[in-house]
Amino acid sequence: MNPLLGSRAALGTYLLGWIPIGGLLVFVALGQHWRLVEALVFTAPLCLGGAFLFLSSWYLCKALPLRTATLGSHGVAWILAALIMANLWAGGGLALAWALGQVPMLSGIYFKARVAGSFLVAVGAVVYLAVLTLHYLMDAVARGKLSEAREAEFRILAQDAELRALRAQLNPHFLFNSLNSISALTTLDPAKARGMCILLSDFLRGSLRLGEKKLVSLAEEVDLLKSYLAIEQIRFGSRLQVQWEIDPRTQAEPIPALLLQPLVENAIKHGIAGLTEGGVVRIAARRLGPVLEVQVENPVDEDTPVVHGLGLGLRQVRSRLQMRFGERMRFEAGVVDGQHRVHMVFPAETPDVPTPDEVQK
Amino acid sequence: MSERVYTAIIVDDEDLARAVVQEHLAGHPEITVVASCGNGFEAVKAAAEHKPDLLFLDIQMPKLTGFEVLELLDPQPTVVFITAYDQHALKAFEVHAVDYLLKPFNAERFEEALVRAKARCDQGQPMGPQPMELSAAARSDWPLDRLVVKDGTKVTLIPLARLDYVQAQDDYVLLKTPEKSHLKQQTISNLETRLDPKRFLRIHRSFIIQLDRLARLEQTPSESWVAVLQDGTRLPVSKSGYARLKSVLDAGAV
Secondary structure: OOHHHHOHHHHHHHHHHHHHHHHHHHHHHHHOOOOHHHHHHHHHHHHHHHHHHHHHHHHHHHHOOHHHOOHHHHHHHHHHHHHHHHHHHHHHHHHHHHHHHOOHHHOOHHHHHHHOHHHHHHHHHHHHHHHHHHHHHHHHHHHHHHHHHHHHHHHHHHHHHHHHHHHHOOOHHHHHHHHHHHHHHHHHOHHHHHHHHHHHHHHHHHHHHHHHOOEEEHHHHHHHHHHHHHHHHHHHHHHEEEEEEEOHHHOOOEEEOOOOHHHHHHHHHHHHHHOOOOEEEEEEEEEEOOEEEEEEEEEOOOOOOOOOOOOHHHHHHHHHHHHHHOOOOEEEEEEEOOEEEEEEEEEOOOOOOOOHHHHHO | OOOOOEEEEEEOOOHHHHHHHHHHHHOOOOEEEEEEEOOHHHHHHHHHHHOOOEEEEOOOOOOOOHHHHHHOOOOOOEEEEEEOOOOOHHHHHHOOOOEEEEOOOOHHHHHHHHHHHHHHHHOOOOOOOOHHHHHHHHHOOOOOOEEEEEEOOEEEEEEHHHOOEEEEEOOEEEEEOOOOEEEEEOOHHHHHHHOOOOOEEEEEOOEEEEHHHEEEEEEOOOOOEEEEEOOOOEEEEOHHHHHHHHHHHHHHHO
16 A cells, blocks of 8 residues: 555645645636636645545556666656646546536636646646655665664574574583593593593684684684584594585685584584484585685485474574675575585685686696 | 393494493493494394393484384383483483483493392383383373384384374284385374374274375265275274364364
């Protein structure tokens, strides 16, 4: 529905806006030797009718949004609509004058109105275009409010994700299981037990440091993932293998801190941990011209019921990317042929310099 | 000290976690570890073969969870759960576990569990629950999305989506899937309580159907109803079953 009809205050303000138009018409009419009473009884209903007739420009505003505007296409439509509506209005005015002319006291009014016909069409067209502009303005304001609300929603989701990422470093089950591995190693292989204590410290320290920043380089995030996976490799033994495919040109690329950590954690928790034989977690990042492509892939057990839709962790990763890149990113996740794959593409920010190898070639 | 020897099986998907238990047991010559298993399937097989007195059982494992393993064992061994998760403790005691160790645990705590476990074994009676009880306990916090069935030593997982209907056969249920039928030791009433009532409906004393398999209802000359499934199977519908079916179908039609 037309937003002006939605609120009494808005409609009142809009109608008040027609008073100067009516005043102008009366003023011109008096100049053309209309009697005051004639000018008033003609102009008042004419303006009221026009006010409601021109509200129809809202449909035009909806049909031809400014986003898709080209002066050629939209301009022609606007002017055509203005002319049609102005003629309708002026025609209505003439009908009104004819009806008023039936009253003996106002018998001259129809003739005077016919003389003013083309003037009315011109005024109508200008006023119609003004009302149309008003609708476009209101639409833009409403749209702005909506996108503000959407942005706030993204921000909340992204902040949630940041909190969760911070908590992930203190994932209690990860810690308990790691401590249990250390407890086993203390007698079996004391040197390895010490090694695992150090890996665990490295990981905790690293995630605290990264958690404090908004953006980190991809290389920093990869280092953190490496210490995380080294710990899980001690726990899962030969069941967990890791395949890295990190394009050196992506190393310096800034990404939201702890963006990949929850994806790799999911790959272990919902992938490797559910497989008797384990499998390979593949982490790949490469530069494709102006964009960066990052993938995390892991096998999943086919007997485990497939969960439809994105889990909370994946939704949060997506909203963090959305927060940072808006529409200029792509995020896909799903299972194909027993492999769960998360695929992300987003704009790169560092210049695309060829690697030394490529220069030599 | 009793002279008795106890057999034990250790089940955990992590090598190191099994090693810890093994190490704690090394100081106990009265305990013989007959098997060490890395997943639920192996555990079910080993338990069927060795019929151990004791089971040290992890919960979160590939293929079968610890609870599912327990559901398939007959006779029930004395069970000590060992896990990093404390949220399963209540359920562990519902299935009559003798103890619940949280990883990592110390030697004293392990000894305590072992003393209890041995005492339970010495009592001689099978303290483990009947499968029926076990399943009732499992209902509390384990939303059922699949059924586990053991046929000899072979364990089969049946996702509920594959289940067409269930037929009661004394103390057993016949689980009908498009490929084949599986027999499981459980009463139909007990199974009914574990199934999602939005998907499964008891249409007769002896039958539960998956609702989306129902093609149509037919009336016989003797005025009773028959449910016809999509694969053409015809199953009897009791009076109360018809009333339940009708209320679900009416609600669904809105």
